[in-house]
Amino acid sequence: MIEFMGLYPEELKEKLSAMGEKPFRAGQIFSWLHKGASFSEMTNLSLALREKLAAAGIDQPVSIRETRVSQLDGTKKFLFALRDGNCIEGVLMHYHYGATLCVSTQVGCRMGCRFCASTLDGCVRNLTAAEILGQVQCANSTLDGEKVHNIVLMGSGEPLDNYDEVVRFLRLVSHPQGLNIGLRHISLSTCGLVPQMHRFAEEKLPVTLSLSLHAPNDSIRRELMPIANRYSMEETLDACRNYIEKTGRRVVFEYALVDGVNADEKHAEELADRLRGMQCHVNLIPLNTVKERNLFGVTENQVRAFLSVLEKRHISATRRREMGDDIEGACGQLRKKVMEEKP
Numbered sequence: 001m002i003e004f005m006g007l008y009p010e011e012l013k014e015k016l017s018a019m020g021e022k023p024f025r026a027g028q029i030f031s032w033l034h035k036g037a038s039f040s041e042m043t044n045l046s047l048a049l050r051e052k053l054a055a056a057g058i059d060q061p062v063s064i065r066e067t068r069v070s071q072l073d074g075t076k077k078f079l080f081a082l083r084d085g086n087c088i089e090g091v092l093m094h095y096h097y098g099a100t101l102c103v104s105t106q107v108g109c110r111m112g113c114r115f116c117a118s119t120l121d122g123c124v125r126n127l128t129a130a131e132i133l134g135q136v137q138c139a140n141s142t143l144d145g146e147k148v149h150n151i152v153l154m155g156s157g158e159p160l161d162n163y164d165e166v167v168r169f170l171r172l173v174s175h176p177q178g179l180n181i182g183l184r185h186i187s188l189s190t191c192g193l194v195p196q197m198h199r200f201a202e203e204k205l206p207v208t209l210s211l212s213l214h215a216p217n218d219s220i221r222r223e224l225m226p227i228a229n230r231y232s233m234e235e236t237l238d239a240c241r242n243y244i245e246k247t248g249r250r251v252v253f254e255y256a257l258v259d260g261v262n263a264d265e266k267h268a269e270e271l272a273d274r275l276r277g278m279q280c281h282v283n284l285i286p287l288n289t290v291k292e293r294n295l296f297g298v299t300e301n302q303v304r305a306f307l308s309v310l311e312k313r314h315i316s317a318t319r320r321r322e323m324g325d326d327i328e329g330a331c332g333q334l335r336k337k338v339m340e341e342k343p
Helices: 009-018 025-033 047-056 129-141 159-173 194-202 218-224 233-247 265-275 300-312 333-341
Strands: 062-069 076-082 087-095 098-102 106-108 123-126 148-153 186-190 208-212 251-257 280-286 317-319
Touching (some): 009 025, 076 129, 159 194, 194 233, 233 251, 251 300, 265 280, 300 317
Parallel strands (some): 148 186, 251 280
Antiparallel strands (some): 087 098
């Protein structure tokens, strides 16, 4: 079955020509699909063509299985259903500059980061570009008179481990005939797949690159992130510098503060020394406790002390605003709970 929403207009034309249809219909179908429409809703197409499309492929590959709404800040946590029975998560957050959606790029994750619930059961499969885009369509359907304005690829999965489909998604979601979301409003998070980081820099897509750093040195990073056994911190930071040079975009370093592991002031000083001179920003994240791994969060005083050290060393840094705490907003929590409840 063809996932029509994952095709570029030129590819749609080829498919339609092979079906004996006029190529100009491709623009109409592309526009409809990127509005979240099903084949049956494409009213400017003949019934015969709609039936032909439905027989040949899939219109909307993702649906909303469950929605939880935070009573604290209105954040929405979605459990998305895929056509093969798998499920993934997304989080819709509201800021003064617009709605931001966190999307998943894989069913689960194989990177093994100790602080992340998404990786506890490994990676089931990659998502297609259409399935990533479908999450945006679903979120838009819940917004009254508003659309998703910003996208962060920080849900379950390692985006650069699903390289081709993620790049296709980025080109589709920013297409002027589609949702037309500016790439500067999109952030992609990676744990540090160095060869793919260099390759992504060559795409010349002005996406904000976020690196899950979480440590000031190799020893601590290896304790938290298996990928650090393959690529050293210096190799990873060199890839970040290359991205900055090739795109002109600063890199954001995600840093989850883990009590007793990486959250002392001495760690902040070491981190500042590592990042000195880079066009970057540090996003401090008080860890959501991961009981399965015996990793625990920090106090507000610890966050403030760590942030103060970075600021005194002239490293741009902020504390991530916590959202959706009452709805299991952290990556992978809801999906894991639902999987455990299955008979």
